[in-house]
Amino acid sequence: MALADARVRVPGLIAVEADVAADRHWLDLLARSCTRFSPYVVPCLPDAITIDITGCEHLFGGEVALVEAVAGHVEQRGMTARLACSGTAEAALALARHARLPVMDEGKAIRGLPVAALGLDEEATLGLVRAGLKSVGAVAARPSAALAARFGIEAVRALERLLGEEHCPGTPLRHQAPLRFERRFAEPVAHERAVAAAFAELLADGAQMLEERGLGGRRFRLTLDRSDGAKRRLEIETGAPTRDVALVLRLFDERIASLADPLDPGFGYDRFVLHIPLAEPLAATQAALDGAERAGGRLAELVDRLSTRLGPGSIRRLVPNDSHIPEQAQLALPAIHCPAPMRWPAPRVGEPPLRPLFLFDPPQPVEVLAEVPDGPPHRFRWKRKLHEVRLYEGPERIASEWWRKKGGEQSGKGGLTRDYYRVEDARGRRYWIFRHGLYEEKAQPKWYLHGLFA
Amino acid sequence: MRVGDSLSSLLRGDGLLRVGAQPVRARAAQGMRRWASGVASLDAALAGGLAYGRVHEFYAGEGADAPAAAGFALALLTAMAGGADGCSALWLRSRRAVRQAGVVQANGWAELGGRPENCLFSMIADAKDLFKAAVDGVRSGALGAVVVETQGSLPELDLTASRRLALAAEKSGTTLFLLRSGAEPVPSAAETRWQVAAAPSRALPANAPGAPVFAIELLRQRSGPSGLSWQLEWNRDRRIFTEAASGDLVSVPRRRSPAAAGAGPMRLRQRAA
Numbered sequence: 001m002a003l004a005d006a007r008v009r010v011p012g013l014i015a016v017e018a019d020v021a022a023d024r025h026w027l028d029l030l031a032r033s034c035t036r037f038s039p040y041v042v043p044c045l046p047d048a049i050t051i052d053i054t055g056c057e058h059l060f061g062g063e064v065a066l067v068e069a070v071a072g073h074v075e076q077r078g079m080t081a082r083l084a085c086s087g088t089a090e091a092a093l094a095l096a097r098h099a100r101l102p103v104m105d106e107g108k109a110i111r112g113l114p115v116a117a118l119g120l121d122e123e124a125t126l127g128l129v130r131a132g133l134k135s136v137g138a139v140a141a142r143p144s145a146a147l148a149a150r151f152g153i154e155a156v157r158a159l160e161r162l163l164g165e166e167h168c169p170g171t172p173l174r175h176q177a178p179l180r181f182e183r184r185f186a187e188p189v190a191h192e193r194a195v196a197a198a199f200a201e202l203l204a205d206g207a208q209m210l211e212e213r214g215l216g217g218r219r220f221r222l223t224l225d226r227s228d229g230a231k232r233r234l235e236i237e238t239g240a241p242t243r244d245v246a247l248v249l250r251l252f253d254e255r256i257a258s259l260a261d262p263l264d265p266g267f268g269y270d271r272f273v274l275h276i277p278l279a280e281p282l283a284a285t286q287a288a289l290d291g292a293e294r295a296g297g298r299l300a301e302l303v304d305r306l307s308t309r310l311g312p313g314s315i316r317r318l319v320p321n322d323s324h325i326p327e328q329a330q331l332a333l334p335a336i337h338c339p340a341p342m343r344w345p346a347p348r349v350g351e352p353p354l355r356p357l358f359l360f361d362p363p364q365p366v367e368v369l370a371e372v373p374d375g376p377p378h379r380f381r382w383k384r385k386l387h388e389v390r391l392y393e394g395p396e397r398i399a400s401e402w403w404r405k406k407g408g409e410q411s412g413k414g415g416l417t418r419d420y421y422r423v424e425d426a427r428g429r430r431y432w433i434f435r436h437g438l439y440e441e442k443a444q445p446k447w448y449l450h451g452l453f454a
Numbered sequence: 455m456r457v458g459d460s461l462s463s464l465l466r467g468d469g470l471l472r473v474g475a476q477p478v479r480a481r482a483a484q485g486m487r488r489w490a491s492g493v494a495s496l497d498a499a500l501a502g503g504l505a506y507g508r509v510h511e512f513y514a515g516e517g518a519d520a521p522a523a524a525g526f527a528l529a530l531l532t533a534m535a536g537g538a539d540g541c542s543a544l545w546l547r548s549r550r551a552v553r554q555a556g557v558v559q560a561n562g563w564a565e566l567g568g569r570p571e572n573c574l575f576s577m578i579a580d581a582k583d584l585f586k587a588a589v590d591g592v593r594s595g596a597l598g599a600v601v602v603e604t605q606g607s608l609p610e611l612d613l614t615a616s617r618r619l620a621l622a623a624e625k626s627g628t629t630l631f632l633l634r635s636g637a638e639p640v641p642s643a644a645e646t647r648w649q650v651a652a653a654p655s656r657a658l659p660a661n662a663p664g665a666p667v668f669a670i671e672l673l674r675q676r677s678g679p680s681g682l683s684w685q686l687e688w689n690r691d692r693r694i695f696t697e698a699a700s701g702d703l704v705s706v707p708r709r710r711s712p713a714a715a716g717a718g719p720m721r722l723r724q725r726a727a
Binding site: 298299301302303305306309310314315316317318320326329330332335341342343344345346347349350352353354355356357358359360361385390391392393422423424426427428429430451452453454 | 569690
């Protein structure tokens with residue numbers, strides 16, 4: 001039914017666009033929550049979940065009670081579900097999707113299903129119906145050789161799977177244990193070397209697990225439990241996923257060295273817990289013959305090291321921002337979060353530098369002697385010093401971003417325009433000066449010094 | 455040997471001084487990479503050009519010349535990186551330098567011919583942390599150059615700290631540019647020490663300011679003459695310095711700054727020689 005038809009029939013219809021990704025995510029979450037019924041749960045896109053309950057039903061007091069528990073679980077999450085329990089996953093899926101529930105005799109019900117339950121493509125389904133085969137049972141009664149000749153081997157396979165004659169394993173959700181490693185001590189450990197050794201072992205465990213899973217840690221959290229109950233938590237972050245024990249140890253050393261409140265072992269530590277809350281895929285690397293890859297790795301290592309010691313936002317990269325307002329033309333992002341540099345546009349050949357090397361934010365007010373209304377500055381006073389302008393270029397007019405302001409499209413409400421002048425004083429120092437506002441915008445526009453050229 | 459003999463030999467510097475100086479010279483002699491600027495008199499004064507993997511100090515003539523000093527150092531850095539795309543740099547700034555000169559603009563650096571995308575920036579308030587980070591940056595070997603920008607006199611940058619930086623730079627081959635403004639030169643292990651000031655540029659048509667011109671003075675270098683000065687124009691498109699033609703420039707009498715007058719180690723060396 002088209003949406004327009006549906007709207008005619010139900011005037012107050014609420015239409016929402018399908019969000020496949022969100023549905024998939026929700027199905028995944030639901031499937032994960034169903035691992036409480038059985039360890040073997042397979043999400044079947046787009047709308048089903050199969051649970052292998054072999055050997056699990058007695059825990060819930062029988063099959064019927066288990067089905068009821070599943071129904072309650074799903075209902076609690078605001079979903080309506082059609083539940084079917086059958087000998088094979090395929091049959092249960094077909095029953096849930098196509099049968100009129102409840103079903104008394106499983107075999108009979110499967111044979112009575114429409115041919116659409118085979119899950120073939122539309123052409124094949126239509127072909128079967130046109131041939132007079134309306135139910136699964138009717139198809140099954142035919143010799144399979146004829147079926148394969150007409151509809152391909154897939155049709156025979158689908159039939160066999162539905163009837164439970166062929167095994168069809170699914171890929172169950174795998175439960176990933178969190179990356180959490182623990183070391184308990186029989187006696188509190190206080191000696192520095194013992195602590196370091198235990199921690200190195202813990203990290204080696206972590207690195208091994210990361211390697212098994214093909215991951216690299218981005219964030220490592222170490223919790224130290226002291227015997228008197230005090231807890232200390234240390235955390236480091238790396239720019240690139242890593243499972244290099246020496247590197248992580250070094251970063252923790254940096255972290256410990258930079259603590260304002262140094263670690264005090266007191267009567268010793270009871271327990272260390274290493275948690276890796278953030279891990280990303282990291283393939284095994286092969287060292288290049290000429291060591292060409294090393295420079296990039298060393299740079300990442302340097303960034304990690306300085307960021308750990310000085311704080312995660314201390315080492316930054318300048319990234320272009322899409323704005324023509326000079327002070328908003330760049331973003332300073334933490335280098336640890338943006339390892340790949342973004343190119344800055346190259347300047348035009350033959351032009352002198354048009355943008356200053358340093359920018360004042362906020363701009364510094366200056367007293368300027370200039371022609372009214374659109375003349376360049378002749379002399380200006382900055383920090384109590386008078387500068388005679390020898391050379392100038394301008395104005396470069398930079399309008400405010402009126403589209404970001406409410407009602408900015410109306411004249412006079414979009415903010416003040418700036419007229420920028422590139423000037424050089426008698427000593428050869430080059431400045432970037434602007435008049436904030438045109439004379440028609442403001443009676444007495446102010447002048448500011450915004451930047452310094454090299 | 456009489457006492458007087460040994461004392462005079464000490465004063466002449468062939469006893470004590472040689473102990474320290476010889477290994478450095480010997481190390482310096484073997485395969486020091488140098489960058490030739492193309493300006494003949496400058497290259498001759500530097501015995502072939504500015505050395506890679508060394509510490510170079512740039513003093514701003516006055517506080518207001520700090521951008522010129524930074525610009526000159528960045529232009530040098532760009533030129534020394536050559537056509538190489540991937541010369542990465544680390545630019546460390548003290549909080550006072552940021553307050554005085556303002557925020558670094560990547561597009562402004564790109565206008566000087568640099569590649570700001572390959573650069574890491576950091577503002578570090580504490581001077582000790584600043585130099586520690588600089589040593590780490592130089593030592594890592596991952597960078598082409600490290601720029602350290604400071605403002606005011608820094609008691610933390612003593613001879614020991616400076617020597618540590620110089621040794622790290624020598625070992626890894628990373629060049630360190632130390633920018634200082636508002637400070638008196640102090641004895642250091644730097645290879646060269648420059649004083650940089652802005653100079654009037656060659657006017658473009660319609661009286662527009664042209665390409666940046668720097669008035670530089672070689673205050674000191676480890677081995678070679680000093681006290682020479684040049685006016686260099688930076689050609690961004692070709693990434694070279696050219697000697698600014700003095701004909702159409704306005705000559706401005708420049709007060710000899712205390713930074714140039716008080717070059718202690720330089721005078722000592724001259725007497726020793």
